[in-house]
Amino acid sequence: MAPRETGTAALVLGIVGILIPIFGIVASIFAVILGVRHQKTSSRALAGLILGVIGILVQLVVWVLVLIGALAYFGVLSPGVN
Numbered sequence: 001m002a003p004r005e006t007g008t009a010a011l012v013l014g015i016v017g018i019l020i021p022i023f024g025i026v027a028s029i030f031a032v033i034l035g036v037r038h039q040k041t042s043s044r045a046l047a048g049l050i051l052g053v054i055g056i057l058v059q060l061v062v063w064v065l066v067l068i069g070a071l072a073y074f075g076v077l078s079p080g081v082n
Contacts, residue, residue, distance in 0.1 A: 007041070010034035010048025017055030021062060028055030 010031045017028030028051075035049025071077045 004042055004044070006034050006038045007044030007046075007048065010038070010042075011044045011051065012048075014048040014051025014055060017052055018058055021059070024055055025059040028052045028059060031055065 013027045013031035013034065017024045017026075017031055020027065031048045031052030035045045035047075035052055038045035039049055068077070
């Protein structure tokens with residue numbers, strides 16, 4: 001792929017990584033990979049890299065909150081209650 005096309009792909013994957021919860025972590029990882037490979041040749045690749053990192057962080061926060069919510073729902077986080 002040409003650097004411009006790869007930069008555009010990284011940018012699109014970075015945006016998808018932030019907007020779509022389940023597929024987001026995979027898209028963000030690919031955005032980071034493509035962004036790192038072509039960040040010096042394309043500003044879109046750099047933007048994709050930045051969005052990919054933000055997407056990974058957002059997805060990790062979402063998954064931690066889901067895990068905490070599930071544990072609280074099932075009573076695992078309620079100390080002293082049997």
